[in-house]
Amino acid sequence: MDLSNNAIGILDSGVGGFSVLLELRKKLPQSTIHYIGDSAWCPYGNKPAEQIQKRAFAVCEELIKMGANTIVVACNSATIHAVEALRARYPLTFVGMEPAVKPASKITRTGTIGVLATEASIAGEKFHQLVDTHIYPNDLKVITQPCPEFVTLVEEGTLSGPSVESAVAKYALPMVEAGADTLVLGCTHYPFLSPTIRKIVGDSVQLIDTGEAVARRTASLNPYHSGTGGISIHTTGNLACLERLFPILCPELSASLHNIDITT
Structure with missing residues (x-):
């Protein structure tokens, strides 16, 4: 070595x-x-x-x-x-x-956080520990959403356009409509779609990634x-x-x- x-x-x-x-x-x-x-x-x-x-x-x-x-x-x-x-x-x-649940818990105003992530991340014990540590004790709510299309889009180099907007609307908008004012980008692929996510969810929603x-x-x-x-x-x-x-x-x-x- x-x-x-x-x-x-x-x-x-x-x-x-x-x-x-x-x-x-x-x-x-x-x-x-x-x-x-x-x-x-x-x-x-x-x-x-x-x-x-x-x-x-x-x-x-x-x-x-x-x-x-x-x-x-x-x-x-x-x-x-x-x-x-x-x-x-x-x-x-x-x-x-790891998904930025801790910083999201500190800046949410509505008390509802959306986590956009992969199936494996959401199912993992480390994620559940984050939620147990930073969400439940603070009487907050977390909504999780797997986003398989996001990874495919980035791997294809498709960072904007109708297909990206459609995927963002499908995954992110229901969270915002449910009261989430902070969205955690829980996959390193997702920041490349941030401009479109911002366009769809609006400027009042905070986006967090950990890069x-x-x-x-x-x-x-x-x-x-x-x-x-x-x-x-x-x-x-x-x-x-x-x-x-x-x-x-x-x-x-x-x-x-x-x-x-x-x-x-």
Whole structure:
């Protein structure tokens, strides 16, 4: 394991973790970053917990080979079902994602919070612990909604237009109509749809995602900011799709793009 360059690894089910990558690059412009998107298995959100954990182990093995000694699990589903097992197995620093229920509980005015997330995230024990800790004791209400179409749209590079507006109206509007004034974007793919979500739900509804907070936490654990500043992106899916999507989702970044085969 190469610990000399303080490289950061990012694990995601696909390209959603680019929303975290963008925030991380702002905080750590000099760090070397290796990103693996497991697009061949995307989405994780509808997979069994055991399968998610197995893939997370396999992806992390590759990131470690690349020299990562801090790994950001930029996927809520993988965090919920695998991050504790990863911490138990590897002597590395892991930074996970979780739906921003705690900050939402502090800013809601109506007392009703909507959580847009994947099936796996909503079903996970970590999510229920968040609700038990921050919702029920404060006499708040949480409404959850799986949004499988959101991940598909982002993986296709469709960030606006009628299909996105239709999906947002289907998933988010019922929450707002039920009194939610704060919506948690509980998947790293979802921030890429924020402009359309904002358009549909209106300016009075607050949107929260955790990308910036996760980047800030990662930066605090990497005070040396060492490396070349290079970014390498690897996909288990179609390289041509990655080459098309990366400039759409991360127009301000440059990176080397690669295929990677990960078998489990």
